[in-house]
Amino acid sequence: MTRPTSEPTVEVTHGGSPGRERDHRRGKRRGRGGGAEQSMVPDADFTSYYGRPIVKAAPWEHDIAYYLFTGGVAAGSSLLAAGADLTGRPGLRRVARLGSLGGLLASIGFLVHDLGRPSRFLNMLRVAKLTSPMSVGTWILSIHGPFAALASAAELAGMLPSRWQGGPVRLLLAAGRPAGLAGALTAPPVAAYTAVLLADTATPAWHAAHEDLPFVFCGSAAAASGGLGLLGSPLAEAGPARAFAVGGALVELAAERRMERAMGLSAETLHHGVAGRWVRASITLTVAGAVGAVAGRRSRALSAVSGAALMAGSLCTRMGVFEAGIASARDPKYTVVPQRERLERGEPVRHHE
Template identity: 70%
Template sequence: MVPPAEFTSYYGRPVVKPSPWEIDIPAYMFAGGLAAGSSLLAAGADLTGRPALRRSARLGALGALGFSFAALVHDLGRPARFLNMLRTAKLTSPMSVGTWILMAYGPFAGTAAAAEATALLPARWRRGPVRLLAALGRPAGLVAAVTAPPVAAYTAVLLADTATPSWHEAYRELPFVFTASAAAAAGGLGMVSAPVAQAGPARRLALGGALVEQLAERQMERSMGITAEPLHQGKAGRLMRAARVLTLGGAAGSLLAGRSRVAAVASGVALLAGSLCTRLGVFEAGQQSARDPRYTVVPQRERVDRGEPVRAEA
């Protein structure tokens, strides 16, 4: 009898190298998604006459975007490296496309937030350029909302385009997971920062985003096959379980948040924390899958058994 094969690699080295990225990258992904969702929420609040929700969402989008840029630059090592990425545009590179998506979105999100800041100035200063800036708030906010969905989704494409097993095999559903998670986080921030009377759209966005995220994640795990295992093991498993509890708890709390400020804040914080844990869990699961050769070898053998071409792992 031939003993069962053991999934080992040459000198015990991984078949695929784990990503050199640190925690800066999942933080960058979370903050970028939060900014994108907040811009969408702000545009809806603007069009439906909810100035307090619009203001909190626009300022939240700018704060999250600034944090996202800071995390990205910190991971790159120095700001010049980010500027060097703007020297070319490569459609086959998710990082290059994502950089240009951020550059298309950022100025409009910043202008919309700056327009909100003009309301804090004394009346005698609200003339000339300041009045023009205030007038640009709505059109800038609408453009930011149009460019926001790619900001929330492209980071999932960035992960799935790698050879890391648990990221690559999630390529079908991961953009939906990240986008829905961004919506839940943005709704949570709106519940925390806006008055209860105006936060109705934030509550609905949070509830819808949380439910879609859970459904997309279930489908993602079914389609990933064996590479879904790291999502339930070790540090990644703990993070994903925490994300599920926090997100579902926040979604349930949003049903009561229309009557209680305390419930609104607690639910919003839970949704924000759940969205962050989702990014951290997916990130850690990919790192774990790269360290174990089984998650590279088994899917390759399955593709060979189905008669599919085996791609070269990088």
């Protein structure tokens, strides 16, 4: 996965006579008396040399969107599993640990598939570059993975018949709790670093969301992993999963609203086209899942349905953010207009632009 690069900014011009100020966003001119006049010039057409996008779109397929989702499930499930272990909820612990292992394996699979071959993932471990979110994220995932895998292996070993639980199996069982706690400590960076990875690119919608996207992704990860706990754990042990799911959903929804306000013009991409459909589905499923989780405290069926809705909503969130970024890179407007607005306010254009 290479960081998308930007191409030279083009100049967008507007016609009109000298001495008149043109408001390119509202399509009006202001005369000498300050009153609004009907525009005599068409709105600017944001194009670039030979019709090429100003910002090069990320060369990523949907594998990366799935990677964002499964990594979040793996991280959130590790936290939930550690809490279940410490509070004596073996059913919830089992579901969360196995869910963490499944999410981790799936995320690595999606990442390797996008890279093309496994050796490229291993090559990223040859150096540690603190200024590169991809390098830092690779190391975070590599540190978290073994602990989560060991805790999950201990859970599987505990499901063996008692006559087979001697010797090495007993040692593995003893390592389950320490490994699970270590996995929980390294889980939050796993859930958050993917947001930093997207925001560190020149893609307009992703970069404009850099302050709030980590909160959206962490809340989404908690909602999804809590939903998995509701889906698979016994009703009597599902309390922490319910709280995790509802809390994560509330954080995700609140952070999304704040993110949209901070994104400016780029927030349009979250409401139109493919990205808009994913985002609307995400909000609907997340709200329905959170309400169902609260209402289903005494219903195993309603808890399971709510958990599935929360997981689906989390996936839709990642897909919506991914598609919005791709759309913003393809339309020069989302690069040019924010640049011009910053220049009008006397702010410098950032280096990546």
